[in-house]
Amino acid sequence: MVDSPPSHDLSLGASVFVSVLTPPGRAAVATVAVEGEGAVAAVSRFFHLARGRQLEDIPVRRIVYGEWRADQDRQHPSVGEGVVVCRMAPQRVEVHAHGGRAAVANIVASLVSVGCQEIAWQDWVKTAEPNALAAEARVALAEARTQRAAAILLDQYRGALARAVEEISQDLHVGRMQNASQQLDQLLDRAPLGLHLTRPWRIVLAGRPNVGKSSLINALVGYQRAIVHDQPGVTRDVVTAATALDGWPVELADTAGVRESDDPLEAAGVARTRDVLQTADVVALVFDATQDWTADDAALLAAKPGALVVHNKCDLPSIAASGRPAGIHVSAVTGLGLEELKLAMTAQMAPNPPLPGAAVPFAARQVGLLHEAQRQLTAQEHAAAQDCLQRLLAPASL
Ligand SMILES: Nc1nc2c(ncn2[C@@H]2O[C@H](COP(=O)(O)OP(=O)(O)OP(=O)(O)O)[C@@H](O)[C@H]2O)c(=O)[nH]1
Numbered sequence: 001m002v003d004s005p006p007s008h009d010l011s012l013g014a015s016v017f018v019s020v021l022t023p024p025g026r027a028a029v030a031t032v033a034v035e036g037e038g039a040v041a042a043v044s045r046f047f048h049l050a051r052g053r054q055l056e057d058i059p060v061r062r063i064v065y066g067e068w069r070a071d072q073d074r075q076h077p078s079v080g081e082g083v084v085v086c087r088m089a090p091q092r093v094e095v096h097a098h099g100g101r102a103a104v105a106n107i108v109a110s111l112v113s114v115g116c117q118e119i120a121w122q123d124w125v126k127t128a129e130p131n132a133l134a135a136e137a138r139v140a141l142a143e144a145r146t147q148r149a150a151a152i153l154l155d156q157y158r159g160a161l162a163r164a165v166e167e168i169s170q171d172l173h174v175g176r177m178q179n180a181s182q183q184l185d186q187l188l189d190r191a192p193l194g195l196h197l198t199r200p201w202r203i204v205l206a207g208r209p210n211v212g213k214s215s216l217i218n219a220l221v222g223y224q225r226a227i228v229h230d231q232p233g234v235t236r237d238v239v240t241a242a243t244a245l246d247g248w249p250v251e252l253a254d255t256a257g258v259r260e261s262d263d264p265l266e267a268a269g270v271a272r273t274r275d276v277l278q279t280a281d282v283v284a285l286v287f288d289a290t291q292d293w294t295a296d297d298a299a300l301l302a303a304k305p306g307a308l309v310v311h312n313k314c315d316l317p318s319i320a321a322s323g324r325p326a327g328i329h330v331s332a333v334t335g336l337g338l339e340e341l342k343l344a345m346t347a348q349m350a351p352n353p354p355l356p357g358a359a360v361p362f363a364a365r366q367v368g369l370l371h372e373a374q375r376q377l378t379a380q381e382h383a384a385a386q387d388c389l390q391r392l393l394a395p396a397s398l
């Protein structure tokens with residue numbers, strides 16, 4: 001017997017969400033979550049258990065195996081996808097299928113055809129977490145690149161930031177305005193670090209040609225990322241490498257050596273160096289310790305007063321030239337001074353790392369609302385400040 005053709009007869013409206021929880025790409029297993037009133041009915045439309053059993057009758061958290069038959073397959077009952085299904089809650093079902101894109105797309109398309117609404121997993125998280133801070137932490141956790149970043153985000157997922165915001169709100173409520181303001185300041189001080197937990201710090205190595213920038217990048221990441229050559233003007237583009245320093249996620253950028261050049265290609269590389277210097281979180285200016293200190297070197301340094309000063313090639317006899325400023329003495333060849341260089345970079349990136357369990361804002365929305373709360377507090381607009389805090393603590397909205 002052939003089943004009836006597909007129809008939108010479940011009257012789901014937009015009340016059932018379907019979301020792929022696993023990342024795209026090839027993997028052994030993919031998970032599709034279906035949630036909302038009618039979720040079980042929607043899945044039952046396509047999921048066939050052995051011996052005619054019904055999903056409605058399966059207890060919550062019992063894992064069952066069966067076949068997913070998209071409507072077009074109903075003409076050919078032998079074509080079906082083996083899936084594992086579990087009702088995680090009365091109105092929430094997870095479908096675990098083979099991890100290929102086709103199987104996942106097939107399942108999602110089936111559910112959408114009966115009125116389910118597909119949403120991104122980041123939006124699905126909003127429906128699953130009690131408030132926006134927890135939902136944001138869960139999304140950020142998936143983006144964390146290092147264990148240290150993940151540990152701080154996990155603290156926030158467990159409520160560190162929410163508790164701090166609640167305390168500030170309570171201070172406002174009982175008129176402890178100075179306390180509230182100090183706590184807001186403390187949170188905002190941690191915001192630059194928090195925002196980098198999911199967006200690595202950018203460290204740019206710049207300097208004149210042939211001073212050893214590419215060699216230093218390679219020594220810092222531990223493999224041959226950039227081409228090194230004894231001719232000046234080798235690096236023409238910005239070459240980046242992802243790594244971690246003291247557990248913090250960073251992106252190191254090697255750049256074209258800065259000099260005037262008639263070669264349009266090299267000039268384009270130098271222009272790109274200047275661009276990337278604008279967006280750097282940390283700039284390390286590299287100089288060649290075996291060469292005289294020149295007016296060009298001094299001009300480079302003057303243009304970037306906050307930069308770390310790195311004197312490279314210290315394995316060779318250095319020139320104690322007059323005018324050479326203090327700096328970190330390193331050798332990309334022997335590794336001399338590299339630990340000191342890493343420490344100096346880390347100190348610029350994260351001068352006051354938070355203690356375990358500390359509240360750290362980590363998303364632009366949070367930082368914006370905290371700034372606004374502080375502004376309103378300064379303007380004595382206490383109700384408006386309280387409103388910002390309540391918006392931070394509110395449930396996430398889709
Ligand atoms: N002895 C010694 N040689 C080095 C050191 N660092 C780099 N060199 C040499 O210096 C030359 C230039 O090195 P690169 O790393 O290509 O220099 P760069 O600054 O990237 O040069 P451009 O890309 O042309 O701007 C190569 O011959 C390297 O082997 C060092 O610490 N000690």
Ligand SMILES: [Mg+2]
Binds near residue numbers: 254
């Ligand atoms: Mg280079």
